[in-house]
Amino acid sequence: MTIFSLKCYTCDRISGEGIVGEMSEDKKISIAVIKRLPRYYRYLGELLEKDILRISSRELSEKMSVTASQIRQDLNNFGGFGQQGYGYNVEYLYHEIGKILGLDKTYKIIIVGVGNIGQALANYTNFEKRGFVIVGMFDINPRLIGMTVRGIEVRDLDEMEQFVKKFEIDIAILTVPKTKVVNIAQDLVNWGVSGLWNFSSVDLKFSKDIVIENVHLSDSLMTLSYKLNEKKQIKNYKDEKRSTAMRNHYNK
Amino acid sequence: MTIFSLKCYTCDRISGEGIVGEMSEDKKISIAVIKRLPRYYRYLGELLEKDILRISSRELSEKMSVTASQIRQDLNNFGGFGQQGYGYNVEYLYHEIGKILGLDKTYKIIIVGVGNIGQALANYTNFEKRGFVIVGMFDINPRLIGMTVRGIEVRDLDEMEQFVKKFEIDIAILTVPKTKVVNIAQDLVNWGVSGLWNFSSVDLKFSKDIVIENVHLSDSLMTLSYKLNEKKQIKNYKDEKRSTAMRNHYNK
Missing domain, CATH: 3.40.50.720 (NAD(P)-binding Rossmann-like Domain)
Incomplete structure (x- = not known):
């Protein structure tokens, strides 16, 4: 929270203090949530293209591989949007997230x-x-x-x-x-x-x-190679375990 | 953890069980850590280009805007690499992280x-x-x-x-x-x-x-617009607060 002081232009005295943070840092949305918003926006856009106008948080959660409670938490940061028993209104949510992302501006x-x-x-x-x-x-x-x-x-x-x-x-x-x-x-x-x-x-x-x-495009390629490599190691480990077990069985 | 069974090719009996996970899921590195590794790799590469061969975790932390304890924690996932009082050997760390990322493969x-x-x-x-x-x-x-x-x-x-x-x-x-x-x-x-x-x-x-x-390149652009928009809102809020305080001061 940053406190700034207000100086009078005429008498040069400090006339008050303001706190930046009542709407900024205090309500600051975590970067992890912000990074997920474009994904919500994209998915909702895809639903709209398919004329799907309503979706439950469970369905949205399956589609996005995020838990339903995560979705509720994320959207609660911006005041919710869901209705118990109805789910989300896709078009409304799409436009609201668009606004949050500043996409209503040019x-x-x-x-x-x-x-x-x-x-x-x-x-x-x-x-x-x-x-x-x-x-x-x-x-x-x-x-x-x-x-x-x-x-x-x-x-x-x-x-x-x-x-x-x-x-x-x-x-x-x-x-x-x-x-x-x-x-x-x-x-x-x-x-x-x-x-x-x-x-x-x-x-x-x-x-x-x-x-x-x-x-950094190459970061994404390196993540890919990490995962490929990890899979190979797991495969080698499985193969090794399997052949050891086989050997033990035949040597009994 | 996945348990798989081993079947004998000759007698068709189950000869044993193996557990995948002793080295995979159990030691699984979180995706957040994995996503940071390419950044470490890039930064260390830049240091090498400048012939910097040794760096303290404090310096590395400042350069990368990550806490020193975060860096230690991240690298401990792969067995450390740092030495108390010496810091990190840049070349060694660069190559080790490269290996973890699978960059020693083709x-x-x-x-x-x-x-x-x-x-x-x-x-x-x-x-x-x-x-x-x-x-x-x-x-x-x-x-x-x-x-x-x-x-x-x-x-x-x-x-x-x-x-x-x-x-x-x-x-x-x-x-x-x-x-x-x-x-x-x-x-x-x-x-x-x-x-x-x-x-x-x-x-x-x-x-x-x-x-x-x-x-998704556009996700990154939407994050940019979110942040730009947030800054503008904070600025407007500050301006508004300031002028209200000014008004109150002069109206006293």
Whole structure:
């Protein structure tokens, strides 16, 4: 909880104190819950596509491999939404979670670095449906500058400062090499960008006013290899146990 | 814990029982720890690049924004590695975590769907350094078939079955549309693929013998928008509180 003091602009005296936290830190939702919300949102979206308008917490729980009580707990953080004996109203819940996720707002986005990943993201029309509107793309490569992706022109990095300030960009998607990303991110923050979606395999850190999501695709691949390896070890262990038991049986 | 029985191939009698779990479920590492391992691995790799060979758990903790006790707990799952008063040997820890993650093995990988994301992943040379070797790429688009990316030819999807069986592919990277992914994944599993890295914005589910990592890039973007929105609400709340206090002060 942070306490801040209020100073009178005229007499310069402290006129009161405010507590940030009554609605922020005190009611702060854990990061684990926040990370699950997009999944709820996706699943509910899939149900809507299939015209399913009502779902019990048990069904939702089976579909999502999360316990029904977990779902109730998660959604209680935001005031519930379920009705005893009725279950959840899919459309209502979908829109409410959308609002919680801030998807009822519109965000102005630029992509910095227009390689394969940058182009893939620019082509992803689903983002736009959720309010993430890509308004500009930037690169230093002369072969890419002037090209358009879905009608959006790729501009020279030199034009970025003016563009960001003029259009008051909210979020920058960073798909630049890791040697460049720190300086570029610092510039963007100085120019007023408050959200960074970073694909550059370096964890960016700024003051807590700046929101950063660092994406590390290779982490997911390493988790996959861990699990594959674990399965193999278990299999080898089973095989070994089995053949030892066999040997013992025949040697009796 | 699973108990399995051992049957004699000759006399058909049950010759013993084995317990899977002595080394698997009992010693099972929590998914939260597993998910942190790639981060440790990345950070240690960055230290090595800077020729830093020794690090205290306090320094590692600051760098990673994880408590020192958390780091000790995490690494104790795999037998420790730290020495009181010395800290961690970066190179040793890097290689040991690499082994735990299965990065000392080589995996044969195919990419199914050679759009922007598929091409971006094919171009990512770091994967290969960690043992993930892309040996084939497949698509149905005639414009892409025959093209090469880093020397790897894009083949017709029709050739995939033979290829997967012949080269005993371990992992398939799926970057196909979500309407196609379930059938393609099922085929691959039938042909012996045991790991699926799925980018198709549908959660795949198979028996527990198949390892799946579902990547949902938009989840990360929605988390970003949640946090941006939360910050804005806190700011509005602060501003409101401040102006109320101001008003009260002047109205006294």
